[in-house]
Amino acid sequence: MSDDFLKTPLFDLHTELGGKIVPFAGYGLPIQYPDGIMTEHKHCRASAGLFDVSHMGQAYVHSQTGEDPAAALETIMPGALTNLAPGQMRYTLLLDEGGGIIDDLMVTRTHDASGKLYIVVNAASKDADYTRIEHALGGRITLEPLEDHALIALQGPEAVAVLADIAPEVSDLYFMEATSVTLEGVVCWVSRSGYTGEDGVEISVPASAAEGLARRLLHDDRVKPIGLGARDSLRLEAGLCLSGQDFDTSRTPIEAGLTFAVPKRRREAGDFPGAQNIAAQAANGPDVLLVGLRPEGRAPVRTGAEIQAADGTPIGTVTSGGFAPSLEAPVALGYVDAAYSAPGTDVQIVLRGRAIPARVSKTPFVPQKYVRRPKP
Amino acid sequence: MLKFTEDHEWLLIDGNTATVGITDYAQKALGDVVFVEIPQTDNEVSQGDEVAVVESVKAASEVYAPASGTITEANTALEEEPALVNQDPEGAGWFFKMTLSDMSEIDALMDEAAYAAHVADLD
Numbered sequence: 001m002s003d004d005f006l007k008t009p010l011f012d013l014h015t016e017l018g019g020k021i022v023p024f025a026g027y028g029l030p031i032q033y034p035d036g037i038m039t040e041h042k043h044c045r046a047s048a049g050l051f052d053v054s055h056m057g058q059a060y061v062h063s064q065t066g067e068d069p070a071a072a073l074e075t076i077m078p079g080a081l082t083n084l085a086p087g088q089m090r091y092t093l094l095l096d097e098g099g100g101i102i103d104d105l106m107v108t109r110t111h112d113a114s115g116k117l118y119i120v121v122n123a124a125s126k127d128a129d130y131t132r133i134e135h136a137l138g139g140r141i142t143l144e145p146l147e148d149h150a151l152i153a154l155q156g157p158e159a160v161a162v163l164a165d166i167a168p169e170v171s172d173l174y175f176m177e178a179t180s181v182t183l184e185g186v187v188c189w190v191s192r193s194g195y196t197g198e199d200g201v202e203i204s205v206p207a208s209a210a211e212g213l214a215r216r217l218l219h220d221d222r223v224k225p226i227g228l229g230a231r232d233s234l235r236l237e238a239g240l241c242l243s244g245q246d247f248d249t250s251r252t253p254i255e256a257g258l259t260f261a262v263p264k265r266r267r268e269a270g271d272f273p274g275a276q277n278i279a280a281q282a283a284n285g286p287d288v289l290l291v292g293l294r295p296e297g298r299a300p301v302r303t304g305a306e307i308q309a310a311d312g313t314p315i316g317t318v319t320s321g322g323f324a325p326s327l328e329a330p331v332a333l334g335y336v337d338a339a340y341s342a343p344g345t346d347v348q349i350v351l352r353g354r355a356i357p358a359r360v361s362k363t364p365f366v367p368q369k370y371v372r373r374p375k376p
Numbered sequence: 377m378l379k380f381t382e383d384h385e386w387l388l389i390d391g392n393t394a395t396v397g398i399t400d401y402a403q404k405a406l407g408d409v410v411f412v413e414i415p416q417t418d419n420e421v422s423q424g425d426e427v428a429v430v431e432s433v434k435a436a437s438e439v440y441a442p443a444s445g446t447i448t449e450a451n452t453a454l455e456e457e458p459a460l461v462n463q464d465p466e467g468a469g470w471f472f473k474m475t476l477s478d479m480s481e482i483d484a485l486m487d488e489a490a491y492a493a494h495v496a497d498l499d
Contacts, residue, residue, distance in 0.1 A: 037433040038408035229407070229434055298411040298458070300431050323410040323433050330411075352413075352429065 008054035009150040009210040017218075017225050025123035027055040030227040037229035041325040044196060044234055045366075048156035049226035050217055053195075057126030058146040058204055060110075061117040061133075065140060068115050072140040073107065076133065078253065078262040078272045084109040084117075089176040089191050093253055093261055094121075094129055099274020100249030101256060103129050104241070108178050108191060118178075118189065118204075120151070122243045150210035155200030155234075157369065158222040160192070163201055166216065170201060174373035184209045184216065195231065197238025197368040236331060237324045239292060239363025245303065246290060246319045246333055254281040255335070257290045257363075288316065289341040292363035293332040295349055295356050298323075300330040306350040307334050307358075315340050318349060324365055331365045332358075379482060380491035381442045386466055389482060396442055397470040398430065398461065401495050406432040409461040414450035415472050421447060423481050428471055430461060439471060443481040449473040 005028040014021065019030025029052065032040060043049055063069040070081035079092030089108040093101050105121045121129045126145075134143050154163055164171045167181045170190055178191035181203075189204040205213050217223050226234075232242070241247055247256040252274065254262070259282060266272060267279055295301050300323045307316040321332035332349070340347055343362045348355040377389045384402035387394040403409065411431040421427055421441040428439035428450075441447075450472045454460060460469040476482060486494060 031434070032407060036408050038410075041433075233433060299413065300411065300436075302436065323431070325433070 006055075008052055009207040010052040010054065010152075010214055013211050013214055014052065014225075019225070019227060022228070024228055025055050027123065029055060030225070032227040032229045033225050035224065037227070037233060038325045040224065040226045040230040041233050043224045044156045044198065044226055044230060045326055046156070048154055048158040048162050048200075048220075048223045049196075049230070050214060050223050051153040051155065051226050051231055052150070052214070053153050053202070054150040054210070055123035056151055057121040057123065057129065058149055058151060059119050059121070059130065060144040060146065061119055062142045062144060063114060063116075063140070064142055067140065069117050069141050070107070070109070070115065072137045073117070073133075074266070074272065076136050076273060077107075078266050078275075078278070079107065080263045080265055081107055081117075086111045087177050087179050089178050089193060091261055093258065094132065095253075095273040096249050097273050098249075099252045099277045101243070101247045101251055101253060101258075102132065102249055104243050104258075104261075105129070106191075106193065111180065124244055146204070148207045149204050150207050152203045152205060152210065152214055152217070153194050153200065154203065154217060154223070155194045155196040155198045155226075157199060159198070159200035160371075162217060162220050162222055163190070163203075165220070173201075175199075175370040177373070184213045188213075192371070195238075195240055196234040197240065197364055197366060198234075199369050199371050233322055233325060236320055236322055236333065237326055237364065237366040238368055239333070239365060241290070241333070242320060251290075251335070252278055252281055252286070254278055255286045255288055255290065285338055287338055288335045289338050290319070290333055290335055291341050292343075292361040292365060293318070293321075293334055293347070293349065293358045294361045294365075295330045295332065295351075295358040297356065298330065299351055299356065301332050301349045301351050301356065301358075305332075305334075307336055308348045308350065308355060309340060310346050310348060312348075312355070315347065326366045331361075333363070336360070378488055379442075379485040380488070380494075381440070381485055382494065383440055383442075385439065385442045387442050387482070387485065389476070392476045392479070393448070393473060394443065394445075394476055395470050395473050398439065398465055399491070400465050403462050403465040403469070406430060406434070406437060406461075408433045409458045412454040412458045412461065412471070414452065414454055415447050417447050417450055419447045421445065421474070423478075430458075441474070442485065443474070443476050443478065445474045445477045447472050447474045
């Protein structure tokens, strides 16, 4: 195997565990372990799975001027960020001038008195994202990439209980909340969040302590390591978009079904890139829309497959497709003309020259299990 | 007589008929098989034609006719239970049976030892 890729702090552990290493976004990461994608997927849904997501871009955003760094980010992102309290986390988007989606990211307010933010961006686009943010906001913020940190996700119904056996205070967190926790004698940043639709946590840990922490978590019988293959099938079942695949700069948040990421205050203020275009789409409805699809039979449809109306008219394209282990059936995401976007609409998808009947479906395909803070 | 192709198919040959499947190496590389499109029967095929498709959780892969001839039977059990390909690739997970029209093609295929060496080279 060539070493023509970067290694995360857990690389040696992956190979020791029998992980099948593939290049992904410039990193060598396990697509699966010996148990295989199906078993890993089901284990995560039933118990707890450990994922190495250290390839993702972690960075601090500092203010250069004393202003709230979230105010600077709001000029290039449509999320409500200035009202983030310490320890609160939000999903938002990096938009181009027309409102096209460059990337999605998580923004969290740290407990630092300066209001410093912690962001996590996608691996494939992290350098471009950093350049764009610094270029747009130079003089207002400083970006500090956390190159010496691993990111470990622990996901599944048992995930929080597993971590709470080591650090009971993590049980106090609810979905999209984060705090500092000492693990393995070092300060880590733990959030109750993830990319599987399950309850769980993501742990930003100094690289030097990452393998020790991963081994300790894996020592728990409830935890198994999960590769990229099951990470993709888990997120697809949960109806979660993959940046660069389910959206790119040719799609707006409205088209991608991410209207929730453009809250009313921001839409009314119109003070972010592409705001006019996005407001018009939100008011009039977009021409095309990302929908869930349930093909008949067992054959998975894949990215790029044509979606047709029942009469054979092309109406869209599959952006993510695969087999959903929890449903024992294929599922897909794809863009269709808005007239065909209502759940229950009968369509068909072209697979190896044949039209497979499919139905537009609500997402998530499998219910999300987030544990949200009770409303006061 | 057992023969193998470079595309990781096995052929169990009895006279001028063969049972065809994919090897243990192939099923491991594919991962969990979730769907098999079995070939149509009574179909005349040439060596190298795409005759079946096997879909794993990861991706779709074609299965090629390992030799020229006519497909006489397909393993319909794979439609209901595609995981047979993982569980017993060189037994219950067979794909199809065919009659062979050109035995010289068979002579050119690998025997078990040659295939083992071929696989060893790939790892």
